[in-house]
Amino acid sequence: QSVLTQPPSVSAAPGQKVTISCSGGSSNIGNNYVSWYQQFPGTAPQLLIYDNNKRPSGIPDRFSGSRSGTSATLDITGLQTGDEADFYCGTWDTNLNAYVLGTGTRVTVL
Amino acid sequence: EVQLVESGGGVVRPGGSLRLSCAASGFAFGDYGMSWVRQAPGKGLEWVSGLHWKTGTTLYADSVKGRFTISRDTAKNSLYLQMSSLRDEDAASYHCARHFRTNYCILLDCSVGFYIDVWGKGTSVTVAS
Numbered sequence: 001q002s003v004l005t006q007p008p009s010v011s012a013a014p015g016q017k018v019t020i021s022c023s024g025g026s027s028n029i030g031n032n033y034v035s036w037y038q039q040f041p042g043t044a045p046q047l048l049i050y051d052n053n054k055r056p057s058g059i060p061d062r063f064s065g066s067r068s069g070t071s072a073t074l075d076i077t078g079l080q081t082g083d084e085a086d087f088y089c090g091t092w093d094t095n096l097n098a099y100v101l102g103t104g105t106r107v108t109v110l
Numbered sequence: 111e112v113q114l115v116e117s118g119g120g121v122v123r124p125g126g127s128l129r130l131s132c133a134a135s136g137f138a139f140g141d142y143g144m145s146w147v148r149q150a151p152g153k154g155l156e157w158v159s160g161l162h163w164k165t166g167t168t169l170y171a172d173s174v175k176g177r178f179t180i181s182r183d184t185a186k187n188s189l190y191l192q193m194s195s196l197r198d199e200d201a202a203s204y205h206c207a208r209h210f211r212t213n214y215c216i217l218l219d220c221s222v223g224f225y226i227d228v229w230g231k232g233t234s235v236t237v238a239s
Contacts, residue, residue, distance in 0.1 A: 032222045032224070033214075033221060035225035035226070037155070039155075044205055044229035045155065045229055047227050050210075050225040051225070056227065090225065090226075092222035096172065100157065101155045101157060
């Protein structure tokens with residue numbers, strides 16, 4: 001049972017925007033930086049966002065992250081069929097002294 | 111090209127042991143923190159263990175503490191995960207991963223930035239009698 005909660009699924013039409021939430025607590029999101037990953041079926045995850053809102057080179061600016069209080073959000077604008085995947089948030093948990101990952105969200109393009 | 115390739119997965123009986131290996135290439139292995147992350151079939155990601163690049167300090171998820179041991183051989187550019195007392199719930203694909211950890215401190219108030227930037231494809235562990 002993860003300490004970070006995400007909605008199981010979100011969906012939108014091509015070109016639209018989806019928002020994925022990641023809810024935690026004061027020992028994790030509330031005090032530490034958040035990262036986001038995209039995972040296509042049968043492949044390894046890929047880093048999308050780190051330190052709340054930074055994008056690694058090669059990640060399009062359609063992907064953006066933010067953090068407020070004990071929650072974080074990943075926005076995907078201009079949704080494309082190729083964006084269909086599972087998305088995970090992650091952050092350090094100070095109480096557990098461990099890296100924790102969210103429950104995961106499946107993005108579907110209608 | 112930066113690459114992580116895992117090996118050593120297989121079928122093991124409950125209570126048994128297994129040693130996973132990860133061969134790193136394309137970067138200065140000894141200068142980076144390394145982790146293992148697992149994913150049970152049809153389930154989400156779970157961080158299992160991490161090793162600090164400089165101090166060698168090791169950390170574990172509560173679910174594996176006392177049963178798993180992470181280690182590395184910088185001369186061989188290799189990361190290992192020794193797993194013992196394996197349980198049904200340890201069955202998963204195990205990914206080797208390169209991580210970054212930074213402490214951001216203002217006076218005594220510190221925040222941790224931790225993320226994984228390189229992932230291996232994984233090696234599968236099945237626990238079955």
